[in-house]
Amino acid sequence: MMINFILNGQKVVSTAKANERLLDILRTEFACTGVKCGCKEGECGACSVIIDGKLVNSCMVAMGYVESCTVMTIEGYRKTERFAVLDTSYASVSAVQCGFCTPGMVLASECILAKNPNPTEAEIREGISGNLCRCTGYNAIVQAISIAAKEGKGLW
Amino acid sequence: MVNGYQATSLKEALKILAKESVTPYSGGTDLMIDPEEHATFLFLARISEMKNIIEDTEYLRIGAACTFTEIIENELVPEILKEAAAQIAAPAIRNLATIGGNICNGSAKGDSALILFATDAKLRLVSSRGERVLPIAEFYLGRKKTALKSDELLVEILIDRINLSNYYYKKVGARDALAISRVSFAAILNVADGKIVNCMTAFGAVSDIIIRRPDIDAMLVGKTTKEAKVVKKEYIAAYDQAIIPIKGRISAEYRKAVCMNLLRDFLESNGI
Amino acid sequence: MENISGSIKKKDHEAKINGSALYVDDHLMDGMLYGRMLHSAKAKARITKIILPELPEGYLIVDKNDVTGVNRVAIIIHDTPVYAEDTVEYVGEPILMVVGPDDQVVETILHKIVVVYEEKIPVLDMLTSDTVFFDYNYTKGDMDKALAEADRVFIETFQTGYQEQAYLETQGLIAYPQDGRMTVRGSMQCPYYVHSAVANAIGCEGKDVQIIQDVTGGGFGGKEAFPSILACQVAVAAKKANKPVKVIFDRREDMEFTSKRHPSLSTYKVAIKNGEITGMDIDVLFNSGAYTTLSAVVLQRGLICANGVYRIDNLRVGGRAVKTNTVPCGAYRGFGAPQTFFAVEMIMDHIAKEMGLDSLELKEKYMVKQGDSTSTSGKYHFHVPLPEMIQRIDELTDYRAKRKQYQQQIGRYRKGIGLSMFFHGCGFTGSGERDIIKAVAKIRKNPDNTVEILASNADIGQGLKTTFCKIVADTLGISYDRVYIDNPDTDRVPDSGPTVASRSLMTVGGLLQRAAEKLKKEWQEGKEQVIEEHFVEPDFVIPFNLKDFSGDAYPTYSWSVNAIEVEVDTLTATTKILGAWGIFDVGVPIDMNIVMGQMEGGFLQGIGYASMEQMDYNAKGIIRNNSFSDYIIPTAVDVPNLVAEIMNNPYTHGPYGAKGAGELPLVGAAPAYVEAMENALGANLNKVPFTPEDVMKILQGVNT
Ligand SMILES: Cc1cc2nc3c(=O)[nH]c(=O)nc-3n(C[C@H](O)[C@H](O)[C@H](O)COP(=O)(O)OP(=O)(O)OC[C@H]3O[C@@H](n4cnc5c(N)ncnc54)[C@H](O)[C@@H]3O)c2cc1C
Numbered sequence A: 001m002m003i004n005f006i007l008n009g010q011k012v013v014s015t016a017k018a019n020e021r022l023l024d025i026l027r028t029e030f031a032c033t034g035v036k037c038g039c040k041e042g043e044c045g046a047c048s049v050i051i052d053g054k055l056v057n058s059c060m061v062a063m064g065y066v067e068s069c070t071v072m073t074i075e076g077y078r079k080t081e082r083f084a085v086l087d088t089s090y091a092s093v094s095a096v097q098c099g100f101c102t103p104g105m106v107l108a109s110e111c112i113l114a115k116n117p118n119p120t121e122a123e124i125r126e127g128i129s130g131n132l133c134r135c136t137g138y139n140a141i142v143q144a145i146s147i148a149a150k151e152g153k154g155l156w
Numbered sequence B: 001m002v003n004g005y006q007a008t009s010l011k012e013a014l015k016i017l018a019k020e021s022v023t024p025y026s027g028g029t030d031l032m033i034d035p036e037e038h039a040t041f042l043f044l045a046r047i048s049e050m051k052n053i054i055e056d057t058e059y060l061r062i063g064a065a066c067t068f069t070e071i072i073e074n075e076l077v078p079e080i081l082k083e084a085a086a087q088i089a090a091p092a093i094r095n096l097a098t099i100g101g102n103i104c105n106g107s108a109k110g111d112s113a114l115i116l117f118a119t120d121a122k123l124r125l126v127s128s129r130g131e132r133v134l135p136i137a138e139f140y141l142g143r144k145k146t147a148l149k150s151d152e153l154l155v156e157i158l159i160d161r162i163n164l165s166n167y168y169y170k171k172v173g174a175r176d177a178l179a180i181s182r183v184s185f186a187a188i189l190n191v192a193d194g195k196i197v198n199c200m201t202a203f204g205a206v207s208d209i210i211i212r213r214p215d216i217d218a219m220l221v222g223k224t225t226k227e228a229k230v231v232k233k234e235y236i237a238a239y240d241q242a243i244i245p246i247k248g249r250i251s252a253e254y255r256k257a258v259c260m261n262l263l264r265d266f267l268e269s270n271g272i
Numbered sequence C: 001m002e003n004i005s006g007s008i009k010k011k012d013h014e015a016k017i018n019g020s021a022l023y024v025d026d027h028l029m030d031g032m033l034y035g036r037m038l039h040s041a042k043a044k045a046r047i048t049k050i051i052l053p054e055l056p057e058g059y060l061i062v063d064k065n066d067v068t069g070v071n072r073v074a075i076i077i078h079d080t081p082v083y084a085e086d087t088v089e090y091v092g093e094p095i096l097m098v099v100g101p102d103d104q105v106v107e108t109i110l111h112k113i114v115v116v117y118e119e120k121i122p123v124l125d126m127l128t129s130d131t132v133f134f135d136y137n138y139t140k141g142d143m144d145k146a147l148a149e150a151d152r153v154f155i156e157t158f159q160t161g162y163q164e165q166a167y168l169e170t171q172g173l174i175a176y177p178q179d180g181r182m183t184v185r186g187s188m189q190c191p192y193y194v195h196s197a198v199a200n201a202i203g204c205e206g207k208d209v210q211i212i213q214d215v216t217g218g219g220f221g222g223k224e225a226f227p228s229i230l231a232c233q234v235a236v237a238a239k240k241a242n243k244p245v246k247v248i249f250d251r252r253e254d255m256e257f258t259s260k261r262h263p264s265l266s267t268y269k270v271a272i273k274n275g276e277i278t279g280m281d282i283d284v285l286f287n288s289g290a291y292t293t294l295s296a297v298v299l300q301r302g303l304i305c306a307n308g309v310y311r312i313d314n315l316r317v318g319g320r321a322v323k324t325n326t327v328p329c330g331a332y333r334g335f336g337a338p339q340t341f342f343a344v345e346m347i348m349d350h351i352a353k354e355m356g357l358d359s360l361e362l363k364e365k366y367m368v369k370q371g372d373s374t375s376t377s378g379k380y381h382f383h384v385p386l387p388e389m390i391q392r393i394d395e396l397t398d399y400r401a402k403r404k405q406y407q408q409q410i411g412r413y414r415k416g417i418g419l420s421m422f423f424h425g426c427g428f429t430g431s432g433e434r435d436i437i438k439a440v441a442k443i444r445k446n447p448d449n450t451v452e453i454l455a456s457n458a459d460i461g462q463g464l465k466t467t468f469c470k471i472v473a474d475t476l477g478i479s480y481d482r483v484y485i486d487n488p489d490t491d492r493v494p495d496s497g498p499t500v501a502s503r504s505l506m507t508v509g510g511l512l513q514r515a516a517e518k519l520k521k522e523w524q525e526g527k528e529q530v531i532e533e534h535f536v537e538p539d540f541v542i543p544f545n546l547k548d549f550s551g552d553a554y555p556t557y558s559w560s561v562n563a564i565e566v567e568v569d570t571l572t573a574t575t576k577i578l579g580a581w582g583i584f585d586v587g588v589p590i591d592m593n594i595v596m597g598q599m600e601g602g603f604l605q606g607i608g609y610a611s612m613e614q615m616d617y618n619a620k621g622i623i624r625n626n627s628f629s630d631y632i633i634p635t636a637v638d639v640p641n642l643v644a645e646i647m648n649n650p651y652t653h654g655p656y657g658a659k660g661a662g663e664l665p666l667v668g669a670a671p672a673y674v675e676a677m678e679n680a681l682g683a684n685l686n687k688v689p690f691t692p693e694d695v696m697k698i699l700q701g702v703n704t
């Protein structure tokens, strides 16, 4: 028996076992290497993906859980208009350093804005609080998200 | 699917559970830390009977498979539980992690479990043989040990519809997000006609099981604030005896001191 | 703001934000095998036997017997074995590697291996160590006289703990043999360090080794020397298997078994006469762990900073880096300086209190200025901007008033504010740059008039690709888009030295600027031209002599003043950081965003070091804080009010006036934080991290 789900807008079928990690399967079977592995314990957020509109740590998800779900990774998200806004805002404040946290951070940014198009700084910080970044000290990322909220009016 | 079943109704899930050797999988945030290689999971997330939050005349009923995000966003949920749920981990974990998993993992560090202890919640456990309702304190048997039978599922959590608005809650973690409790404390105190009608306290993360001592809290019940002040010393001394933190990464002395400080502050904040 | 400081889209931005950047674990190769290390479970033991399970076809074990060159990793001293020989010296020491096509099977095999140890008693506590790896002493003035004539002598010991780099991408490399050569690629800061280590371990000439840096997910010093060790192990495995071998550490392995900041104990004896500080007699002890790795140079820097930013005429500084049966410590942003800056800032504070002064008042009195002599009798050749930084901090935070106001507090919540002042010596310590590294950098102009930068420095997130390209483009007067740089590949780039010591931009950036100036003069449309530049020490430098620690240890210094304001909850002993402010002088910022990113990120790491990042070993020498749930680093909500400001103080000998930036922001956070805690708690404190448990002890002492 296979596991069916929608990955980045496409119907896919996986031969993975139900107890395997979504993170591993996305990286190996579907070549979504933008999904990063920083801990496999739910503690860093580098593996963040969006399942049915919600941010989750893909290392904490067993494949069986995603049956019939919609999964979005950075590989799908980067084709959207919203991504383009975040791309520009992150670039404008150089919020990307080593980049290892970045794909997860961008998806967390999307979920913050999808829930609340005009977030306060505190809400932004709370929204990325599960995404560790050791490089930036977070200020630039927080700024990037609030710039995106302004520049992307109407998109979220 | 191989190594897994996705049930869509409670009946179906219970049938599988009775027949096969499977591990119930709710949000997976405990199970996936170190998943057993050969585990077969029974996925609960699509069982609608376990996803409801409803009120009846007696109880607020919370489906065991409700995620913390769903709990925070629900209007019926009392503030004390919302506040605790909102301090669990971070958004992405709260989107997966469920209240049922927080109880069934049997940990004394469970932040929602603490609130359920403090509110004397009951658990509705169902198997294909039938069902039973157990007070939460009876569900916990020891470190990571619960009364859950292998063919049972926790389906609902039942919270008495008493007034929970006058509460005290404090979680002490290592940082402001993504932190497991080092100590946690929750309490409710209601006064009617000048007398304390109920006082319910619970201490988390200090012992193998969350500490809930209605016998000690009873010292204050039926008393006016003034009368409560008289027994305050005795009350605190009783907790001083009752709280024996187990050894851990964080010293027992520290955790004990915080428990006692919070208990005193709870009393003081209620004029006791 | 200078023109060059205007920010620009980073060269590496696009690939990283859209997820297409390939880090080492993202690479797959035909026939690639996966390796996992068997680490020692004992802190000190003789290995009497290793019982291996039967191996399925295609799986192999790699150990010391497979090392075709020297079974030692070439770091500074060649003492770290590639694979353990008969003994193991710390929990985690690599004994062998299991290699095979399926990662899971490799793991299963690993769990079946039984190592029989004959256990010995390990030395864990650095105070009981009987092996001194490095012992340095230097003096200035006459310390004995100062002590003899003193009317008071303050003595106090300060303690600092481990700090784990906690880069988000764990250590990982791939090695593959090809046409009789060995290639190693992956996550690293210093390709040429890896290059010489691999050649030495597999026993071949340098020309037969190629090292390629892949996009690297953070380093902070943790990928300075450690990749040399891992590279030797992986290269030996690849050679034996004659196939590509990939090793990616998991988080627990990385946290427990890779290098981290040296724990320290520093004892200060300060002589006072007639209310004046007349001398400091300083003894510093660093826990090296089981092997020497970079301890010598880390200790040197720590000792040179031991008197802080203060003019102390009589000085005696001694320090030892000692062996213990614990994980070898190594480089971490700041490189020995955070330890001694913590100690000196705190002792100044404690002395001030004794004298009835505020610590800032005392510090200001002894602060160095341009022209003063350094601890090693070199010279502060350039302007020291500390006074204006203090003034700015005071404007931003109202430091002086708050400091007084917070002295006497009662109630549940108590506030405190603390201040630190410090420098970071830019570049290698002493004559390393001139005598050892001898950096070479090149630029090549292609026939299409694009320009490629050829240097061995790695962009590990700090923005080097962008700043290098900006310097070259601006100097040439061509557009930024026409200048590019790839990740270093030792087959293509000269050895411009490692990516360490806040040197890359100042030193190598300087070479590139010169090369670009030359190219501009010689520019010929449509032709290929290559310009090569070699390091030349600036002529103002007073040559440094390591024997007696004399001369200019650094050509110049980056400066900073930090203030941190806290609020302690006396019921839970937890602390909220109300604000953290840093004023930083790193010369002219080559890119304001990039510099701000360095300052904010480094400052937050420093605050983590001071407050929450705790790591220790147990009685068996096992580090138990080995995951992100047990080793806590700051999240986005922990220090929401972190403010960094740049003070422009051009360095005449740096490219466009730039000097070292990478390490500075981490160096002074700890003393500022602990001073703030003292202010809140009304007690003298002497350790980092200063945790809630420590706070509770103070509160209980105070309350009862
Ligand atoms: C990064 C991270 C941070 C965390 N932070 C916190 C925190 O701050 N506070 C906190 O309390 N917890 C925290 N946790 C722990 C965890 O998220 C919670 O305990 C969560 O509530 C578990 O729920 P789950 O649905 O994910 O459990 P699962 O992993 O699905 O299940 C846990 C256990 O319960 C059993 N089970 C689950 N549901 C049922 C059911 N209905 N009937 C019978 N058995 C069942 C499972 O078989 C399993 O043994 C954290 C975890 C991670 C990874």
Ligand code: FES
Binding pocket: A036, A037, A038, A039, A040, A041, A042, A043, A044, A045, A046, A047, A048, A057, A058, A059, A060
């Ligand atoms: S890899 Fe999933 S949270 Fe770290």
Ligand code: FES
Binding pocket: A095, A096, A097, A098, A099, A100, A101, A102, A132, A133, A134, A135, A136, C168, C217, C218, C461
């Ligand atoms: S940019 Fe390196 S971890 Fe965030």
